[in-house]
Ligand code: HEC
Ligand code: HEC
């Protein structure tokens with residue numbers, strides 16, 4: 045009897061221990077986990093991957109087959125059509141091919157009618173989507189010609205961000221100020237602790253992208269340049285903002301901090317992987333995309349597309365990268381659509397020669 049009951053209690057306590065362990069482990073990922081050395085041996089610079097999570101990522105990043113190439117000679121689009129402001133120097137055949145590609149990339153269900161109202165002449169600019177698309181073509185050309193320090197010769201197309209959607213899956217808006225029904229009862233969240241996807245669901249300041257990827261960007265620094273507060277405005281809050289951005293960058297690219305930093309000293313550029321330099325250019329590029337192209341389109345978008353404070357959906361690292369260290373794992377779609385890799389203007393055919401030029 046004694047023996048039986050102690051066995052009973054032992055199995056209860058084993059079951060309880062197993063339950064406690066499994067509860068504790070639910071936050072962990074099931075092995076095996078792969079790690080890939082990414083820096084000098086002994087520096088702990090490894091990237092940790094869960095092979096099971098990589099499978100859906102790989103499926104997400106398959107590139108659609110290119111549309112067969114067409115002749116680049118023959119009449120120019122600007123001569124054949126009435127209202128071609130950007131793609132004027134492209135041949136009519138290439139122009140049509142590009143319209144078909146754009147439809148597949150941005151509006152696979154509606155096709156042409158997403159930007160051209162049925163029954164209207166194709167030259168009409170009555171649909172806001174066409175006006176936005178024209179600016180997006182210029183933006184894509186600018187990324188591919190002015191920002192080769194980031195996108196290299198791989199470049200981007202509409203598909204890099206849109207992936208068959210009207211609106212890219214990963215965008216950001218400025219956050220609305222905290223709503224307090226009973227003033228003071230809930231306290232001020234001080235702009236953090238909202239588990240925002242913009243900051244990798246951390247408790248860090250959730251509106252960090254506004255500080256860094258829009259106009260009037262803040263310095264991305266943890267420490268001030270001087271020891272005493274003589275003009276040194278660095279604060280713990282600013283450091284937290286910096287970490288928010290870093291969480292977003294890691295999350296957006298699906299990498300650890302050591303993909304860009306030697307953790308011996310986060311601020312030092314010596315000994316940091318070259319990817320950190322690419323990322324530095326990426327931050328500046330994302331700013332220019334937002335301030336130079338997307339934010340000025342705000343009045344063109346219908347109210348329903350705007351965020352809680354009336355701003356337009358903006359680009360961050362995840363808009364192109366979508367969890368991959370290189371968007372679409374480095375496959376170049378631009379190669380098949382070189383019209384998006386040069387600066388287009390209607391009047392001067394000579395600007396086509398500027399294709400691929402470095403800044
Ligand atoms: C995502 C938006 C979008 C979609 C989808 C789209 N277009 Fe366009 N289309 C444009 C833009 C923008 C221009 C103007 C380009 C410029 O100014 O250089 C244009 C211009 C044209 C023109 C020139 C009209 C003129 O006389 O000025 C034709 C023709 C045309 N598109 C045909 C098509 C066809 C056919 C389809 C479907 C296969 C299509 N488009 C799908 C955005 C789109
Ligand atoms: C760097 C990323 C990026 C690239 C590249 C890009 N877009 Fe966009 N696009 C955006 C963002 C961000 C928005 C705003 C999304 C929102 O309102 O949610 C947008 C919105 C649009 C819209 C409006 C859709 C709607 O329903 O409101 C159209 C049309 C569009 N893009 C066409 C294009 C075309 C055509 C190209 C290629 C020539 C292109 N985009 C390339 C990021 C991009």
Ligand code: HEC
Nearest residue numbers: 264265266267290291293294300301304310311320323324
């Ligand atoms: C994709 C590359 C990349 C990743 C991933 C990344 N960083 Fe950074 N980090 C940078 C770049 C680039 C800068 C410099 C930004 C600038 O000056 O514009 C920087 C700056 C910093 C700074 C400021 C250093 C100073 O000068 O005061 C800190 C701290 C930092 N990162 C920490 C982290 C942490 C922690 C992580 C992981 C959560 C991380 N970083 C992930 C690229 C990266």
Ligand code: HEC
Nearest residue numbers: 194195196198199293319322323326327360361364369370
């Ligand atoms: C407009 C699309 C776009 C945006 C936005 C973007 N990137 Fe990239 N990024 C690319 C492309 C394309 C490449 C691939 C270039 C190549 O093939 O070398 C790349 C490459 C990189 C690499 C190099 C990876 C490697 O292993 O060599 C880093 C690091 C990087 N991006 C960081 C960032 C960060 C951080 C941000 C946000 C601040 C960002 N990117 C925003 C398009 C983008």
